[in-house]
Amino acid sequence: MKSVLPILTVVAAIIALWYGAAVWLNSKWVYDQAARAGVEVSFTEVVKQTMNQERPKLPAPHQVAAELWKTTVEKKITSKRSLVFHGWITLSATLLGFAIGTGLGILLAVGIVHNRAMEMSVMPWAIASQTIPIIAIAPMIIVVLNSVGIQGLLPKAIISAYLSFFPVVVGMVKGLRSPQVMLLDQMKTWNASRAQIFWKLRLPASMPYLFASLKVGIAASLVGAIVGELPTGAIRGLGARLLSGSYYGQTVQIWAALMAAAILAAALVGIVGLIQRITLRRMGMAQ
Amino acid sequence: MSRNLVIQAKNLGLTFQTNDGPVHALKDVNLEIGKGDFVSFIGPSGCGKTTFLRVIAGLEEPTSGQITVNGMSPDEARRARAYGYVFQAAGLFPWRTIAGNVKLPLEIMGFPRAEQEERVKKVLQLVDLEGFEKKFPWQLSGGMQQRASIARALAFDADILLMDEPFGALDEIVRDHLNEQLLKLWARTGKTIAFVTHSIPEAVYLSTRIVVMSPRPGRIHDVIESPLPRERPLDIRDTPEFLEVAHRVREGLRAGHAYDG
Structure with missing residues (x-):
């Protein structure tokens, strides 16, 4: 409970800053309107008018909150205007991409740890893959897969996996190599096979590293899924909401979608963290 | 020595090739350990006592000489699970x-x-x-x-227990207690134990034979047969016989050191 107060303080500070910025950024439009109408506006009047614009430069927090409420609770979740509907589209691609990325990452890490040739050949490519901006490669993945008849969930999931496999590879390689020499010698004195060393020593030892990577990976997966929704013509998903919002200058919609993405990311990282705590505690490795 | 020999080393040598040139971790080591012996290896760091234990365990490959464990090569013995190895840290x-x-x-x-x-x-x-x-x-x-x-x-x-400074990180009170327990365990199980230590009292208290080693190159300086009975209460350490053996070990260590100035 001790942590509640600092957290609330930070949240309050962010909201205060946000309101301040909203007033500052949106006041220009109010002044322009007033000048056009040839009237003087008082400062309090300006502040009031910056809070409820239809297309503000920066929507005020309560506008975003109201939009979120309207598009989640008040809309049927099957509606095209429901953020829950769009969130689910993005979430399903995120989870599939995360599963593919994690699986691929673990497999590559196992290969890298056990095979010198793979270490030399795979790691540079894995690193190089992450230096390419995802925004540049995402449309090509969509187009290429579309041309062989794959559309919908999978292309987005692949972009998502492209981002999430990397932290898993790096973390797992480190984790699988984390057992001390002494423990490896110990296994050798029992004449343990490589498979036994892997299952009974390397893999359990890598768990804390894996979970640290998964937290980064799932957030990256969400980013990948959203980016993957941009080049598809912006029909469905949080990415689509972002894009269509920017087409039509619907800043409130953009910010609501951004917020929804942020909440989704926080929830996903939180769930991974919870699984981490439960798993490590059951393994006796929790602090 | 007419007893069953468990470990036999003949002219054993091990040289590590490092960037600073070869390091002679072991040189001309000759030793026979019989079934049921409790042999301690004592010496300053760098004398090769841990290396010798690792050679017995098949964790290091000797570069010259021969060694057999239960009549096999150490690697075969390792595969046959001939020994249990206790490391310096518990390693759980x-x-x-x-x-x-x-x-x-x-x-x-x-x-x-x-x-x-x-x-x-x-x-x-x-x-x-x-x-x-x-x-x-x-x-x-x-x-x-x-x-x-x-x-x-x-x-x-396994019939052989190899122990590499197993109590080195513990305080003296706990160490005394564990030494006593180890002796009881040895008496009950009749295992052959090779035990590396830094501590003279520990070596003398536990062993039937004490191998004093000296460094650069790592070699055996002296092998002392203990005249103490197998049954050893903790206060045996105050008897003249005990102090006599401890004195010999200390002399051996000192001489081993003086050798390379």
Whole structure:
């Protein structure tokens, strides 16, 4: 409970800053309107008018909150205007991409740890893959897969996996190599096979590293899924909401979608963290 | 020596090639260890005592000479699971309970499940750790962890126990207690024990034979047969016989040092 107060303080500070910025950024439009109408506006009047614009430069927090409420609770979740509907589209691609990325990452890490040739050949490519901006490669993945008849969930999931496999590879390689020499010698004195060393020593030892990577990976997966929704013509998903919002200058919609993405990311990282705590505690490795 | 020989080293040498040139970790080591012996290796750091133990275990390859363990090469002996090895640190797996840790070598060696349970129970009793089966290593004191580690080395009933400064990190009171327990365990099981230590009293108290080693190159300086009886209460350490042996060991260590100035 001790942590509640600092957290609330930070949240309050962010909201205060946000309101301040909203007033500052949106006041220009109010002044322009007033000048056009040839009237003087008082400062309090300006502040009031910056809070409820239809297309503000920066929507005020309560506008975003109201939009979120309207598009989640008040809309049927099957509606095209429901953020829950769009969130689910993005979430399903995120989870599939995360599963593919994690699986691929673990497999590559196992290969890298056990095979010198793979270490030399795979790691540079894995690193190089992450230096390419995802925004540049995402449309090509969509187009290429579309041309062989794959559309919908999978292309987005692949972009998502492209981002999430990397932290898993790096973390797992480190984790699988984390057992001390002494423990490896110990296994050798029992004449343990490589498979036994892997299952009974390397893999359990890598768990804390894996979970640290998964937290980064799932957030990256969400980013990948959203980016993957941009080049598809912006029909469905949080990415689509972002894009269509920017087409039509619907800043409130953009910010609501951004917020929804942020909440989704926080929830996903939180769930991974919870699984981490439960798993490590059951393994006796929790602090 | 008409007894059964368990370990036999002839002109054994081991040279590590390093960037600073060759390092002679072991040179012309000749030693025979009989069944049921308790042999301690003592010497300053760099004298090759741990290296010799690792050669016996097949963890290091000698570069010259011969060595046999149970009549086989150390590597064959390792594959035949001829020995249990206790390292300097307990080296318990943090995600396994005490029982799980002791069971680990049994799982690896493919013992039937029921027998695993039985053996775990037996060896935990042997090291006085009944009731701690479900605890995780971090919930135990250093001394208890090391006892669990010994239980693990005993679990598969190898005839040889190789111990590399197993009590080096423990305080003296715990160490005394564990030394006493180790002797009892040795008397009860009749194992052959090779024990590396830094401590003269520990070496003298435990061993039937003390191998004094000296560094650069690592070699055997002296082998002292202990005249002490096998049955040894802790206060044997105040007897003249004990002090006499300790004195010889100390002299040996000093001479070994003076040798290379």
